[in-house]
Amino acid sequence: MLWIPPLLFLTIFFFFPLFKIFNLAFDLRSVFERDNLQIIYRVSLFTFYQATLSTLLTFALGLPSAVLFSKFSFKGKSLLRALTAVPFMLPAVVVAAAFNSLFSYKFSSSIFQVFNLQPATFNFLLILLAHTFYNTTIVVRIVGNALAQLDPRMEASARVLGADGFRVGREIIFPLLRPALISSALLVFMFDFTSFGVILLLGGLNFATLEVEIYVRALQLPNLNLAALLSAIQLIFTLIFSMLYSRLINKMQTQSTPRFAPTRPPKTVKEKIFVGAMCGALFVFFLLPLISLPVRSLTRLEADRGQRGAVQYGLTADYYRELFVNRRGSLFYVPPVQAAVNSLGFAALTVLFSLALGHPAAYALAKPTRFEKILDPLLTLPLGASAVMMGLGFLLSFGRLIASPIFIPIAHTLVALPFVIRALQPALASVPERLRQAAATLGASPFRVWQTVDFPILSRAAASAAAFAFTVSLGEFGATLLITRPEYPTIPVAIARFLSQPGGLNYGQATAMATLLLILTTLSILIIEKMRFNNVGEW
Amino acid sequence: MKKIFLLLISLLISLLSACAPKTPTTLTVITHDSFSVSEEVVKIFEDANQAKVVFLQGGDAGAALNKAVLSKDAPLADVMFGADNTFLSRALDAGIFEPYDSPALKDVPAEFQLDGEHRALPIDYGDVCINYDVKYFAENRLAVPASFEDLLKPEYNGLLVVENPAVSSPGLAFMLATRAYFGDGYLDYWKSLKANDAVVVDGWETAYYTNFSASSGHGAQPMVVSYASSPAAEVFFAEEPPSEAPTASIVAPNMCFRQIEFAGILKNGKNRALAEKFIDFMLSRTFQEDLPLNMFVYPVNQTAKLPDVFTQHAQSATQPAALSYEEIAANRDAWIEAWTQAMK
Numbered sequence: 001m002l003w004i005p006p007l008l009f010l011t012i013f014f015f016f017p018l019f020k021i022f023n024l025a026f027d028l029r030s031v032f033e034r035d036n037l038q039i040i041y042r043v044s045l046f047t048f049y050q051a052t053l054s055t056l057l058t059f060a061l062g063l064p065s066a067v068l069f070s071k072f073s074f075k076g077k078s079l080l081r082a083l084t085a086v087p088f089m090l091p092a093v094v095v096a097a098a099f100n101s102l103f104s105y106k107f108s109s110s111i112f113q114v115f116n117l118q119p120a121t122f123n124f125l126l127i128l129l130a131h132t133f134y135n136t137t138i139v140v141r142i143v144g145n146a147l148a149q150l151d152p153r154m155e156a157s158a159r160v161l162g163a164d165g166f167r168v169g170r171e172i173i174f175p176l177l178r179p180a181l182i183s184s185a186l187l188v189f190m191f192d193f194t195s196f197g198v199i200l201l202l203g204g205l206n207f208a209t210l211e212v213e214i215y216v217r218a219l220q221l222p223n224l225n226l227a228a229l230l231s232a233i234q235l236i237f238t239l240i241f242s243m244l245y246s247r248l249i250n251k252m253q254t255q256s257t258p259r260f261a262p263t264r265p266p267k268t269v270k271e272k273i274f275v276g277a278m279c280g281a282l283f284v285f286f287l288l289p290l291i292s293l294p295v296r297s298l299t300r301l302e303a304d305r306g307q308r309g310a311v312q313y314g315l316t317a318d319y320y321r322e323l324f325v326n327r328r329g330s331l332f333y334v335p336p337v338q339a340a341v342n343s344l345g346f347a348a349l350t351v352l353f354s355l356a357l358g359h360p361a362a363y364a365l366a367k368p369t370r371f372e373k374i375l376d377p378l379l380t381l382p383l384g385a386s387a388v389m390m391g392l393g394f395l396l397s398f399g400r401l402i403a404s405p406i407f408i409p410i411a412h413t414l415v416a417l418p419f420v421i422r423a424l425q426p427a428l429a430s431v432p433e434r435l436r437q438a439a440a441t442l443g444a445s446p447f448r449v450w451q452t453v454d455f456p457i458l459s460r461a462a463a464s465a466a467a468f469a470f471t472v473s474l475g476e477f478g479a480t481l482l483i484t485r486p487e488y489p490t491i492p493v494a495i496a497r498f499l500s501q502p503g504g505l506n507y508g509q510a511t512a513m514a515t516l517l518l519i520l521t522t523l524s525i526l527i528i529e530k531m532r533f534n535n536v537g538e539w
Numbered sequence: 540m541k542k543i544f545l546l547l548i549s550l551l552i553s554l555l556s557a558c559a560p561k562t563p564t565t566l567t568v569i570t571h572d573s574f575s576v577s578e579e580v581v582k583i584f585e586d587a588n589q590a591k592v593v594f595l596q597g598g599d600a601g602a603a604l605n606k607a608v609l610s611k612d613a614p615l616a617d618v619m620f621g622a623d624n625t626f627l628s629r630a631l632d633a634g635i636f637e638p639y640d641s642p643a644l645k646d647v648p649a650e651f652q653l654d655g656e657h658r659a660l661p662i663d664y665g666d667v668c669i670n671y672d673v674k675y676f677a678e679n680r681l682a683v684p685a686s687f688e689d690l691l692k693p694e695y696n697g698l699l700v701v702e703n704p705a706v707s708s709p710g711l712a713f714m715l716a717t718r719a720y721f722g723d724g725y726l727d728y729w730k731s732l733k734a735n736d737a738v739v740v741d742g743w744e745t746a747y748y749t750n751f752s753a754s755s756g757h758g759a760q761p762m763v764v765s766y767a768s769s770p771a772a773e774v775f776f777a778e779e780p781p782s783e784a785p786t787a788s789i790v791a792p793n794m795c796f797r798q799i800e801f802a803g804i805l806k807n808g809k810n811r812a813l814a815e816k817f818i819d820f821m822l823s824r825t826f827q828e829d830l831p832l833n834m835f836v837y838p839v840n841q842t843a844k845l846p847d848v849f850t851q852h853a854q855s856a857t858q859p860a861a862l863s864y865e866e867i868a869a870n871r872d873a874w875i876e877a878w879t880q881a882m883k
Contacts (some may be wrong), residue, residue, distance in 0.1 A: 024609075100749040100756065200706070200741050216705050219602045221872045222629065300778065318778050327776075330833060331578040331594075391598075395606055399613045403567075403595050484596045486574075499744045500573055501835065502769040502786075503776020507748055507755035 002360040003372060006379070006417065009357050013410055014382050017393030024396065025228035036226055039213070040233065047209045050124075050199075051192035054131035058188050061132055061285070062139025068278045069140055070147035072271070073263040080279060082525045083286045085137040089471040089521045091492040092197020093499065094514045098289040099130055099202060123203055130198045133289065135188045142187070146180030148263075183248040190241045194234065194384055210234045214386045224392075231386040238384020242377040293518060297511035319508030327505075332486040334494060340516060343474055343490040349409035350416055350473035351466045357413070358420035358465065365421065366428040379421055382414040405488050409473065416469035423468060427461030428454075463527075471524045474517065491517045564588075566813045569595045569616035569805075571603040575833040576826070584820045590813055600626060600708055607805065608633040617808035618817055620662060624799045625711055627659055628868030636803030639815055643822035646840045651799055653864050659801035662821050663836040665766050666856040667712035668788040668795040669699070672753035672761035684762075685791045687720055690732060697736035700750035700760040705875050706741050712796035713764045715867060718874055719860035720793045725874075726881045733882060753786045767795060768835040771853035775832065784852045795856035800836065 030036055069081055087095060150173065158168050196211040208216070210230050218227035266275040300316040326333035334342075361379065364372050390411075394402050401407075431454055439449045475492070489497065491513055498510035574596065581592055595616055597603035604626050607619050611633060622630045630636060636658035644652065644660065651661035669684075676683055684690050690699060702710030718725045733739075738760055740746045747765055750758035753773075770784035788795075802821055804814045820826055827838035831849050838845075845853075 096745070097748075100745070201745055203741065219598070219605050220706055221875060222605065223872075316778070330575045331581050332575055333578075392606070392609060395610055395615075399610060400615055403593075403615065486594050486596050496572075499748060501776070502747060502754065502765065502772040504755045504773070504778060505776040506772075508778075 002364040003375060004360075006357040006361040006421075007375070009413075009417075010378065010382070013394075014385070014390075014414055017390060017397045018385065019393075020396040021389050021393035022228055022232070025224040026232065027225050027228075030225045030229055036229065039226065040230065043208055043210055043213045043230065044233065046207065047193060050127060050131075050195075050207070050209065051189050054128050054135070054192040054195075055185055055189045057128050057132045058135045058192075059139060059185065061281075062136045062184075062188075063143065064274075064278055065136060065140050065282060066144040066147055068275060068282075070144040071263060072266050072275050074265060074275055074279070076279075078526075080282055081140070082522065083290070084140055084282060085525045086290060086518070086522050087133045087286065088135070088137050089475040089525070090517070091475050091495070092201055093492060093495050094293070094517060095130055095133065095289070096198065096201035097495075097499075097511065097514060098293050099126060099133075102289050102292045124207065126202045127195075127198060127207065130202055131192050131195060133285070134198070135191055138187050138191075139184045142184035143177065143180050146177050150176055179248050183245055186241055186245045186248070190238065190245075190383060193237065193241075194386075196387070211386055211388075215388045218388050218392065227386075227389065231389045234386060235381070235384055238381060239377065241384070242380035245380060246373075246376040290518060293511050294515040297508060297515045319505070319512040322505055323509055323512055332489070332497075334487075334489050336494070336513065336516060339489055339491050339494045339513070340520070342488050343492075343517075343520070346405075346408050346412065346490060347470045347473035349406075350412040351469045353409055353413040354416040354420045354469040355462060355466055358417055358424055359462075361417075362421045362424035362428050365425050380418045383418060403485060405485055408484075408488075408490075412473040413469075416472040419468050419472065420465040423465035424458070424461055427458055431457050467524055467527050471521060474521060474524065491520075564590045564813075565593055566590050566618065566810055566817055567593045567595060567616035568618045568620060568817070569597055569603060569607060570619070571600045571621040572596050572598060573600075573834060574621060577829045577833060580826055580829045583825060584817065588813060588816055592817070604630055607635050611635045611806060614805040614807050617805060617810045617814040618802060619805055620800070620802040620821070622659060622801050622803070623708070624653060624797075624801075624864045625708070625715065625867055625871065627653060627801060627864045630801075630803070631658060632868075635805055637806050637808075637811075639804050639818060641815070641818050641822060643819045643840075646842050647822065648839070648841060651839045653799065654801075659803045660818060660822070661799050661839045662802050663827075663830050663834065663838055664797055664799045665768060665836040666788075666790070666795040666797050666854075666859055667709045667716070667764065668767045668790055668854075668856060669713075670751070670753075670763050670765040670769050670786045670788050672751070673783070673785060673787055675752055675761035683787075683789060685789070687717060687728065687794060690737070691728075691735050693735070695735065695762075697738070698760055699732070699762040699764075700738040700740060700746045700758070701764045702743055702746050703739055703741045705879055707743055707746075708798070709743050709764050709766065711871075711875070712798055714874070714878055715862055716794060716796040716860035719796075719862045726877060729878060729881055739882060762789075766835060767855055768831070768837070768849065768853040771831075771848050771851075772835050774852045775848050788854045790854045790856045792858035793860055795859045796862075797856065797859035799839070 065084065069077065090098075154172055155168055158172055163171070193209070194211050195209055196215070199207055199209050199212050200215075203212075210233065214227045214230045214234070217223045217230065266272045297319050298315050298317070300318070323336040365376060368376065394407070394411075398407075435453045436449050439453055440446075444452065484493070495510050495513045495517070498506045498513065574594070584590070585592055597606040597615075600621050600623060603619075604622050606615070608629065614635075619630075619635070631654060638656045638658045639660070640657045641660060644657070647661060651664065653659070653661070671683060675681075681694060684692075684695060689695070701713055704711040704714040714725070714729075717728055721728050738750060740750060743765070746763050747769075748754050748756040748758075750756070750760045751763040751765075752758050752761045754763075765788075767788040767790060770786045770788060773786050774780055774784050802818060804811065804818065808814055822840055824840060824843050827840040827843035828846075830836055830838050830843075831846055831853075835853075837849075837855065
């Protein structure tokens with residue numbers, strides 16, 4: 001019975017709209033048209049290609065970072081860790097703006113010359129870098145957690161028995177880490193696979209993932225048929241990935257009771273070099289793009305534009321001041337505080353919805369029956385549904401209703417729910433049934449059992465899940481989904497509005513708004529970090 | 540269990556409908572995301588008609604139109620604004636609009652009234668042209684190109700950034716201008732343009748703010764496909780209004796494409812009388828004079844006065860590219876597809 005509310009929610013707001021749009025647009029015969037096959041082949045190939053490369057690059061940075069965070073303690077560790085997590089919550093508009101303001105023309109043209117790069121190659125590299133920027137935190141968290149849980153006694157015994165470092169790695173560490181490695185790889189791959197905004201904003205011509213091609217076919221070139229076909233393909237792949245994912249996650253939880261190896265400061269010279277180099281690399285890679293926006297939002301760069309020389313370079317708060325001015329007297333003007341309040345309000349509702357739905361689902365999945373095991377991957381499916389097609393499905397299913405602002409947190413909940421369930425599930429599974437039974441035998445009411453046994457264990461996991469849902473909503477995943485009421489713009493919407501017209505003030509205000517979002521996001525991440533449930537909360 | 544399901548659904552629906560607009564005197568208008576209007580102007584209409592106007596935004600121009608088409612049996616709104624001449628026939632073929640011969644059309648020149656049946660009524664227009672960085676051309680003593688052919692000259696190698704016509708509306712407009720000028724030879728022209736290192740990016744935002752050298756992004760290209768009104772926006776949205784715009788448009792004959800935006804009364808809408816009044820209002824001087832500074836477009840009503848920043852800094856194409864909307868409708872997708880293939 002516990003899975004009924006979440007399943008009902010998914011049925012109404014996910015499967016029903018999906019069915020509606022497929023019912024309208026899907027035609028199996030179109031699979032066999034030669035032109036369609038060519039497009040499907042080309043787009044799928046590129047999608048896999050870029051996702052594979054992005055995943056490899058993410059691991060190249062993520063694995064050493066996971067070792068860094070799980071083995072060593074050093075000054076500024078929690079801040080650096082939070083820093084790697086911030087990009088995951090940022091909307092693509094902001095990340096693209098950050099990359100663009102960092103890899104400006106002067107900088108990149110010198111790279112062009114050194115490596116003799118074509119602009120297209122450069123754009124492709126930019127996509128890969130942006131994906132790495134987004135997803136490294138997944139590897140850090142999942143692999144880092146697994147590393148931290150390795151029982152140090154096993155390694156010690158193997159050493160005593162004469163195994164060298166390589167053998168320990170191959171026969172003990174790798175097999176124990178394998179589920180974490182594979183599941184984080186799958187998750188990273190899934191995010192890269194459905195990438196949309198990054199590709200559209202940084203990629204330029206000829207870089208179309210499935211999601212981008214669906215957008216083009218559904219809304220620009222009107223070929224809903226092909227769009228439906230492409231999104232069916234994307235859904236099938238996502239289903240395969242999520243089935244693999246939930247299978248591996250279940251395996252991870254059957255591991256022996258975690259023991260945490262304490263972190264320690266680097267001792268040997270080698271370790272010191274490793275920690276220093278990794279900190280430096282992470283600092284440069286994550287801080288530079290992030291800091292470029294606040295810096296840009298405070299800098300006046302008007303001086304060398306046009307034919308005037310009187311205006312000077314320098315620091316300015318103009319862009320922030322201008323945020324409070326409705327220059328055009330526009331009906332749709334929104335003060336920055338109001339945009340922040342809208343964003344925070346929708347985020348709070350998303351937390352409420354996804355916790356209310358995720359809690360019973362996680363309960364059910366903590367001790368799953370066979371039927372519930374089958375349902376498990378379905379929960380992850382919304383992550384791979386094309387936002388464009390879902391938007392059209394919503395339209396067909398709910399008509400005028402979708403103009404209601406309540407649909408914004410509902411759409412965000414669809415995306416946040418899988419994460420919330422994954423965060424709650426291990427905590428719930430760890431509550432010993434005997435404690436509940438003992439409390440009940442001693443005469444505690446069911447509520448009192450929940451209050452005294454479950455709640456203390458659950459509260460921290462719930463807080464971390466809540467913070468996660470909160471940031472998913474702040475970052476506006478799947479924002480293209482809906483018909484919007486212009487009176488309720490969120491921060492990402494406000495940024496996009498500023499960037500849609502020419503003018504120095506517009507650009508400056510966009511970076512100022514992005515800075516505001518950056519601050520809100522970083523604060524949320526720091527709260528997540530503080531509340532994580534004994535370091536074992538999965539994603 | 541079935542009961543619980545029904546209960547939940549009805550609860551949900553009542554919750555949702557509580558938030559949805561539903562009073563009888565409400566007029567709903569669906570537009571694209573770039574739409575903007577002054578608060579006081581809307582208030583004038585609301586006060587005069589004891590009505591409340593609710594605006595909905597449905598994504599970019601293409602997305603908003605497609606949503607209107609998909610929901611034509613149970614329309615989301617009473618009035619739709621924002622289908623332009625590159626999308627017009629899709630709206631007309633889908634039959635989403637009801638004809639309305641507004642008396643206010645008398646002030647609108649015939650060249651804008653593309654639909655003889657008055658299902659789609661012109662509201663505003665804008666010219667998509669190449670913008671250039673005035674300072675760059677002055678400092679490098681470079682002549683401003685005066686024709687499409689000029690852009691192929693070696694001195695303009697790598698200096699132009701354009702948008703992908705498959706996803707960007709100014710990108711499409713610019714491609715249509717080349718199609719109008721070169722006919723079928725437009726693909727060869729684009730191949731030569733590519734050989735001269737013209738840069739193609741997906742969206743206007745990237746082209747203007749990342750690639751264009753005269754924007755705040757300080758990019759590499761001193762020429763960008765944008766609007767003839769963009770220089771006025773650069774002045775209006777400058778921290779300290781300059782006497783000269785930092786950018787200007789190339790408005791040479793045939794090099795610009797004129798986008799005309801239309802509004803129409805949606806079929807099966809609930810409020811025909813009020814919708815008619817709103818269309819009249821959109822064509823009135825009050826609304827038309829408010830358009831330029833809100834959306835940086837030109838009013839179609841010839842009696843409307845332009846703001847100073849427009850008369851001083853915005854340019855208008857003298858002889859925009861000529862392509863009928865029927866011709867665009869018939870070939871649009873094939874042209875884009877061929878262009879995409881040619882630019883690989």
